[in-house]
Amino acid sequence: MKRIMMAHHGRRDLRESFVGLCEFARRHRPDWRFVTEDIIDLANPPRQLDGAILHSEEQPKRDWLHEKAIPCVSLTTRIQESHTPQLWMDEAAVGRLAAQHLHERGYRRYGWFGIQDHIGSQQRRAAFLQALEDLTGKPVELAVHVDHSGETDATKPDASYLAEALKQNPAAIGCFCYSDYRASHVVLSCDTLGLKVPHRIGILGADNYEFLCETLPCSLSSVDTDVRMRGFEAGRLLAKVIDCQPIEKPLPLLSPVGLVARGTTGFASTDDPLVDRAVAFIWANARKSINVTDVVDHCNTNRCTLSRRFRSVLGTTPHQQIQETRLEAIKDLLLTTSMDTESIADACGFTERSYLSLFFKKVTGETLIGFRKRSRGHAR
Numbered sequence: 001m002k003r004i005m006m007a008h009h010g011r012r013d014l015r016e017s018f019v020g021l022c023e024f025a026r027r028h029r030p031d032w033r034f035v036t037e038d039i040i041d042l043a044n045p046p047r048q049l050d051g052a053i054l055h056s057e058e059q060p061k062r063d064w065l066h067e068k069a070i071p072c073v074s075l076t077t078r079i080q081e082s083h084t085p086q087l088w089m090d091e092a093a094v095g096r097l098a099a100q101h102l103h104e105r106g107y108r109r110y111g112w113f114g115i116q117d118h119i120g121s122q123q124r125r126a127a128f129l130q131a132l133e134d135l136t137g138k139p140v141e142l143a144v145h146v147d148h149s150g151e152t153d154a155t156k157p158d159a160s161y162l163a164e165a166l167k168q169n170p171a172a173i174g175c176f177c178y179s180d181y182r183a184s185h186v187v188l189s190c191d192t193l194g195l196k197v198p199h200r201i202g203i204l205g206a207d208n209y210e211f212l213c214e215t216l217p218c219s220l221s222s223v224d225t226d227v228r229m230r231g232f233e234a235g236r237l238l239a240k241v242i243d244c245q246p247i248e249k250p251l252p253l254l255s256p257v258g259l260v261a262r263g264t265t266g267f268a269s270t271d272d273p274l275v276d277r278a279v280a281f282i283w284a285n286a287r288k289s290i291n292v293t294d295v296v297d298h299c300n301t302n303r304c305t306l307s308r309r310f311r312s313v314l315g316t317t318p319h320q321q322i323q324e325t326r327l328e329a330i331k332d333l334l335l336t337t338s339m340d341t342e343s344i345a346d347a348c349g350f351t352e353r354s355y356l357s358l359f360f361k362k363v364t365g366e367t368l369i370g371f372r373k374r375s376r377g378h379a380r
Contacts, residue, residue, distance in 0.1 A: 002050035004032050004238070013207060013227050014055060017075060020231025021053060029239055051242050053234050054084065071241040073234050085241060087234055089225055090253035091120050095127025097223050097259050098176040098204050103135045104324060106268035106279065106314055107174025107202050111144030111165070113158060113186055114178040121147070121178040124206070128176050143173050148182075159189035162201055172200050172268035180205035180212050180222055187264060191217040199269040208260050210336075219262035224335065226257045257374065258335055261328050274299055275313045278306060282321055286329040289349035292318045327363055330356070334372045341368045 004025075006018055018034075025032040035049075052065055054074045065072050066083055074086040102110065110132060114121040132140040143165040146158065165173060177183035183205030187197065195201050197218045205213070208224035233254060240247055267279045281298045282290070295318050296303050310318050326348060333344045345356035360368050 001031050001033050002029075002242070003048050004034050005049055005052040006034050006036060013209070014075075016209070016227040017053075017231030017234065020228035020233075021235045022231075023228070024232045024235030024239075029235070051238050053231075053238060071238060073238045073241065075230065075234060085237055085247055085251060087230060087237065087251065088253050089120065089230070090255050091123035092127035093253075094206055094223050094225060094256050095124040095129075095176075096131040097256055098124070098206070099128050099131035099135060101221070101223075101259050101261070101265065102174035102176065102202055102204060103132065105174065105198075105202060105265050106270060107172055108136075108268075109143045109165075109169065109171050109173045110140060111162065111173050111175035112142055112146065112177075113144075113175060113182050114147045115182070116147045116149050118178070124176075124178055143169070144175065157189040157192065158186040159193040159195050159201075162186075162190065162195060163193060166195075166200065170200075172202065172270075174202035174265070174268065175204065177203065177205050180207050180209045180220060183220055183222070183264075184212055184216055187216045187218060187220060196269075198264050198266040202266075202268060203264040206256075213260070213262060216264075218264050221260065221262045221265040223259050224257050225254075229257075230254055258331060260332060260335060270313045272309055272313045274301060274306070275309050278310070278318060279314075279321065282318075282325050286325045287348045289351075290322060292322070295322070323363065327360070330360060330368075331371070334368065344368075 006014075006021060022034070025034075049068075049070055051071045052073075054062065054065070054072055055076050062072075062084070072084050074084045076086075110128075112125055112128065114125055129140055129142075144161045146161055162173060162175070175183075175186060177186055183203050186203050190197050190201055190203070197203060202221075203218075204221050204223070206223040206225060207227055208222040209227075213220040213222050237247070237251070267276075267283060269276055278295050278299050281295055285294075292303060292306070296306055299306065306318055310316060310321065314321070316324075330344060330348050333339055333347060339347070341356065342353045345351075345353040348356065350356040350359070357368055360366070360371070364371065366374075
């Protein structure tokens with residue numbers, strides 16, 4: 001039997017990573033047994049330790065493992081070490097997904113809530129701003145820009161910054177938060193101050209911790225970074241280090257698997273009540289086979305007027321909005337349920353599974369099964 005040390009500390013992300021690591025061991029290394037980093041005492045170290053998945057920033061512990069030549073893999077994004085293989089999330093891809101989602105939901109002002117002196121936070125913010133500039137064709141000045149010293153640090157309620165920004169300009173603000181923890185504080189703060197989410201304030205987190213996202217006053221939209229998959233890949237990498245197998249350099253970045261849209265980014269209110277009413281109808285019927293005529297009838301208008309107002313306010317057409325909304329509903333079912341594709345077709349208003357497959361492939365370039373497999377890479 002081999003003893004493998006794994007960081008824990010009670011953090012939800014580390015617990016999820018540990019689930020992925022255990023899945024790897026169950027499938028490929030049944031002789032591994034785990035001990036948590038919390039109980040390692042350097043004054044009385046364990047007699048046997050064959051490997052470690054690191055997250056701790058305690059340098060003495062990291063130095064001790066290095067001196068003992070114990071195979072290690074690091075999951076922390078705060079420390080860079082040449083002697084420890086490190087798995088990095090593609091933080092830029094996370095930021096780009098966030099920008100695209102908030103822009104598609106009609107937000108034209110933006111906010112950021114992050115963590116000071118954190119590499120991952122800085123990278124997500126930089127990519128978020130660059131992607132918004134690419135989408136809008138001009139540099140973006142954030143309506144709210146808050147970086148605290150930690151996940152829970154706040155000198156004043158997060159919603160206070162948003163309330164001040166709305167006083168200066170009442171246009172809706174789409175906020176990207178470095179993590180679901182950070183986003184949860186913003187959601188709760190908005191609820192306390194009575195700010196309307198999502199119509200005045202859109203809130204988007206990252207990492208998709210479902211228990212946290214689903215139990216807030218308004219369910220939290222989040223970029224899914226598949227933390228379990230990260231633990232699975234950490235196990236795969238550690239096995240190579242233990243077996244003295246060659247390791248790819250540089251290690252490939254881990255890509256987010258998609259975005260799970262929930263209540264906090266429903267859609268932004270605009271200055272046009274006709275567009276607001278049309279978008280609300282489209283989202284309410286996202287899993288039905290509606291068309292532009294249905295929207296026109298619901299809004300008691302005509303097609304030309306509706307199309308003109310959509311282009312003016314959202315830069316898109318009613319048909320494109322219906323397609324994007326329907327696609328998001330399909331992706332949500334593929335990502336968050338085990339429903340077969342025939343059931344998904346039925347749930348999303350397609351009379352045949354083949355019609356669903358053709359629609360999905362045309363819009364995304366991927367097959368339904370291919371998208372689902374890519375989104376669940378840890379289960380290899």
